[in-house]
Amino acid sequence: MSNVPNILTRPEFEASEIGKAVTSDVARKLTLFERISDMHSVRKLTILVLLVALWELYTRWSEVSPLILPRFSSTAYALYLAVAGEQLLIMVWNSVTVLIAGYIIGLVIATILTTAATTTRFGSDILSTLTAMLNPLPAIALLPLALLWFGLGADAIIFTLLHSVIWPVALNAHVGFMSVSETQRMVGRNYGLKGLIYVGKLLIPAAFPQILMGLKIGWAYAWRTLIAAELVFGGSISDTTETSGGLGWFIFANQMDLQIPHVFAGLFMVILVGVFVENVIFNFIENRTVRRWGMQAR
Amino acid sequence: MSTSSTRKKDSLPELVIRPEFELSDIEQAQTGDVARKLSLVERIWNINGVRKAVILLTLVAAWQAYTVGLDVEPLMLPRFTISFVALYEALFHGDLIYKIWFSVKVLLIGYGAGLALSAVLILWATANRFGSDFISMATAMFNPLPAIALLPLAMLWFGLGTASLVFVLIHSVLWAVALSTHNGFENVSQTLRMIGRNYGLHGIRYVAKILVPAALPSILAGMKIGWAFAWRTLIGAELVFGASSGSGGLGWFIFESSQNLETEGVFAGLFAVILIGIVVENVVFRNVELKTVNRWGMQS
Numbered sequence: 001m002s003n004v005p006n007i008l009t010r011p012e013f014e015a016s017e018i019g020k021a022v023t024s025d026v027a028r029k030l031t032l033f034e035r036i037s038d039m040h041s042v043r044k045l046t047i048l049v050l051l052v053a054l055w056e057l058y059t060r061w062s063e064v065s066p067l068i069l070p071r072f073s074s075t076a077y078a079l080y081l082a083v084a085g086e087q088l089l090i091m092v093w094n095s096v097t098v099l100i101a102g103y104i105i106g107l108v109i110a111t112i113l114t115t116a117a118t119t120t121r122f123g124s125d126i127l128s129t130l131t132a133m134l135n136p137l138p139a140i141a142l143l144p145l146a147l148l149w150f151g152l153g154a155d156a157i158i159f160t161l162l163h164s165v166i167w168p169v170a171l172n173a174h175v176g177f178m179s180v181s182e183t184q185r186m187v188g189r190n191y192g193l194k195g196l197i198y199v200g201k202l203l204i205p206a207a208f209p210q211i212l213m214g215l216k217i218g219w220a221y222a223w224r225t226l227i228a229a230e231l232v233f234g235g236s237i238s239d240t241t242e243t244s245g246g247l248g249w250f251i252f253a254n255q256m257d258l259q260i261p262h263v264f265a266g267l268f269m270v271i272l273v274g275v276f277v278e279n280v281i282f283n284f285i286e287n288r289t290v291r292r293w294g295m296q297a298r
Numbered sequence: 299m300s301t302s303s304t305r306k307k308d309s310l311p312e313l314v315i316r317p318e319f320e321l322s323d324i325e326q327a328q329t330g331d332v333a334r335k336l337s338l339v340e341r342i343w344n345i346n347g348v349r350k351a352v353i354l355l356t357l358v359a360a361w362q363a364y365t366v367g368l369d370v371e372p373l374m375l376p377r378f379t380i381s382f383v384a385l386y387e388a389l390f391h392g393d394l395i396y397k398i399w400f401s402v403k404v405l406l407i408g409y410g411a412g413l414a415l416s417a418v419l420i421l422w423a424t425a426n427r428f429g430s431d432f433i434s435m436a437t438a439m440f441n442p443l444p445a446i447a448l449l450p451l452a453m454l455w456f457g458l459g460t461a462s463l464v465f466v467l468i469h470s471v472l473w474a475v476a477l478s479t480h481n482g483f484e485n486v487s488q489t490l491r492m493i494g495r496n497y498g499l500h501g502i503r504y505v506a507k508i509l510v511p512a513a514l515p516s517i518l519a520g521m522k523i524g525w526a527f528a529w530r531t532l533i534g535a536e537l538v539f540g541a542s543s544g545s546g547g548l549g550w551f552i553f554e555s556s557q558n559l560e561t562e563g564v565f566a567g568l569f570a571v572i573l574i575g576i577v578v579e580n581v582v583f584r585n586v587e588l589k590t591v592n593r594w595g596m597q598s
Contacts, residue, residue, distance in 0.1 A: 040431075043427075043428075043431045044431060044435050047428075047431055047432055047435045048435065067454070068454065068455060122349075125349045125350055125353055126353055128350070129350045129353045129354060132576065133354075133572055133576070134572070135575075135579075136526075136529070136571075136572060136574075136575020136576055136578070136579050137571055137572050137575060138529060138530035138534065138571065138575075139530070140446075140530060140533055140534040140537060141533045141537070141549065141552055141567070141568055141571050142568070143537065144537070144552055144553060144555075144556030144564055145556070145561070145564055145568075148373070148374060148556065148561065217523075220442075220527075221526075223442070223444060224444035224445075224446060224530060224531070225534075227444045227446055227447045228444065228530075228531075228534035228537075228538070231446060231447070231449065231534075231538050232534070232537050248447065251450055252450060255451075255453075255454065260454070263450055263451060264451075266447075267443065267447055267448070270442075270443055270444065270447050271439055271440075271442060271443045273442075274442020274443060274444075275438065275439070275442050277442070278441075278442050279438065
């Protein structure tokens with residue numbers, strides 16, 4: 001009780017000038033400028049334009065050697081040239097087909113592993129041992145072995161892609177399946193679901209946020225591995241014909257020829273493909289599934 | 299209302315009255331044993347570590363048996379014992395330890411610099427809306443760009459050497475960490491923010507005392523992804539470097555061994571890569587998680 005400080009009795013007072021307390025405007029119409037700058041897309045577009053303008057002006061005024069940093073305009077022109085005349089799109093397509101092949105085979109193997117892991121304890125042990133060991137191993141480190149086993153070509157790249165896809169996908173799917181609530185499982189069994197139908201109708205929808213996360217991480221690793229593998233390839237072989245290589249090869253070859261605007265054009269293409277996959281394909285899947293089912297905020 | 303309920307009653311099926319019956323053989327319903335002591339084998343088999351060790355040993359034995367039994371060309375797939383001895387030799391009689399240290403040092407520098415840069419960006423983003431827009435724009439653009447694709451440019455700008463490796467590593471860490479930290483900050487609940495403001499926290503103290511602890515699970519997730527990308531990028535970059543020059547790291551060790559057709563050296567390098575990865579993921583990050591988010595009850 002003695003610790004409680006004395007209660008201060010402040011003197012009574014009267015605000016002499018009540019008008020001061022009124023704020024200027026509580027609600028008012030926003031001006032056109034404010035409304036425009038409140039739009040997300042406008043603000044982002046402005047930032048993009050600013051960055052591009054900065055790049056262009058910097059390269060123009062400081063006269064940086066175009067070998068170090070080419071102008072934005074020449075980069076854009078190089079991109080146009082490469083797309084129109086030098087079959088950049090075919091190279092992109094080469095990369096993407098290899099990526100899709102590796103990704104799909106990886107998904108199939110991951111599905112088999114996860115199925116074994118969810119149905120038997122032994123399978124679960126195998127999966128957790130393998131993922132603990134092989135998930136931290138960068139797929140690209142396997143490329144020298146893959147080159148030895150499969151020779152130079154798409155097979156070696158697909159092998160490394162498999163490795164980069166399987167472990168994150170299987171790991172996340174398994175964790176997702178494990179954390180499906182017991183109540184939901186019992187509901188499923190109550191309906192008499194068994195085997196594949198049980199997995200397809202109950203476990204997969206319930207664990208879909210996790211599965212999707214695994215798919216996204218798998219895609220990110222695969223994309224990075226593919227570009228890196230093509231760059232390493234560029235170092236190992238130099239007599240590839242013009243159109244047989246992929247996007248990474250395009251970047252590597254142009255860097256060797258000191259065609260720096262083309263290197264930047266290749267990087268733009270890498271960004272475009274990445275943005276497309278992440279913001280269009282995966283967003284579409286998310287909107288159609290986990291967001292629509294209310295399993296994920298925003 | 300009442301009509302609908304009567305209609306419902308009408309549509310109900312008639313109750314079936316089953317005849318009473320008595321089980322003649324009650325013993326049949328009994329299950330074998332409800333509780334019994336597990337045998338020693340079962341108890342040992344129930345230990346997680348034992349089962350995993352058995353799996354590991356089986357894999358190793360299968361590898362060894364396959365290579366010995368079929369007499370596989372050691373160039374294609376060396377025996378496990380040979381690979382293991384190669385690892386031992388390289389570690390204790392070769393210079394693998396220095397190469398590992400070289401790689402880890404570069405990784406730490408790049409990772410640290412990437413974290414520092416992303417902290418600066420994030421502080422800017424919490425301070426004003428323009429910064430926040432800039433971050434979401436930049437991460438959307440640069441996160442899908444594999445850092446390794448920047449290596450040709452980095453080699454042009456910084457020459458062959460540690461500087462370009464660090465540049466590429468920064469790129470691989472920065473955007474992953476910035477993206478998930480930014481998302482984490484945005485998802486901090488309004489209540490927690492108001493509590494912080496109620497305590498009169500501002501600026502850096504507000505970020506450090508309220509936002510960072512509240513968003514730590516997603517910050518940690520970002521740091522883990524950043525580490526994974528950085529580790530992959532580093533090994534990839536050293537492999538590419540291997541093709542262009544000879545600055546030594548773990549990736550370079552693997553590349554050198556494969557160029558010299560010493561496949562057991564490749565496997566030794568891979569073992570080292572796996573070991574480092576396991577230590578970082580299961581020891582370093584696991585402990586950080588146990589000390590923070592798990593202890594605070596933010597993650598099961």
